[in-house]
Amino acid sequence: MRSCAVPPDRATSLHRPFREGWRCRNDNRDATPVNTRNLITIVSMMVLVGTEVFAVAIAAGWALAGIFELGDTVGHALMVVFSLFAAWAMLQLWRRATSIEPLRAGPTASRR
Numbered sequence: 765m766r767s768c769a770v771p772p773d774r775a776t777s778l779h780r781p782f783r784e785g786w787r788c789r790n791d792n793r794d795a796t797p798v799n800t801r802n803l804i805t806i807v808s809m810m811v812l813v814g815t816e817v818f819a820v821a822i823a824a825g826w827a828l829a830g831i832f833e834l835g836d837t838v839g840h841a842l843m844v845v846f847s848l849f850a851a852w853a854m855l856q857l858w859r860r861a862t863s864i865e866p867l868r869a870g871p872t873a874s875r876r
Contacts, residue, residue: 821846
């Protein structure tokens with residue numbers, strides 16, 4: 765929830781601060797703009813790698829349950845476990861990618 769600086773004469777009023785035009789402390793008007801080139805690069809990479817990682821996770825659970833004849837329930841449980849591992853790997857990939865390609869940095873100098 766945003767905390768807004770409310771003038772003392774309006775502190776007990778039921779008016780919403782946003783209607784009055786008061787400026788909130790957490791207002792991001794002065795924040796640097798999103799670097800769309802880096803954002804598109806990272807999102808594209810996450811879609812590509814994420815599809816592969818989750819496909820491998822689900823296929824591995826299905827294959828292990830099939831090879832060892834563990835049944836459908838255990839197969840689905842293995843798929844869930846491997847998918848959780850895949851989600852953790854994707855989170856780590858996102859963190860590393862955004863540390864290399866910052867989303868809120870200014871534009872970089874053009875390469876020649």
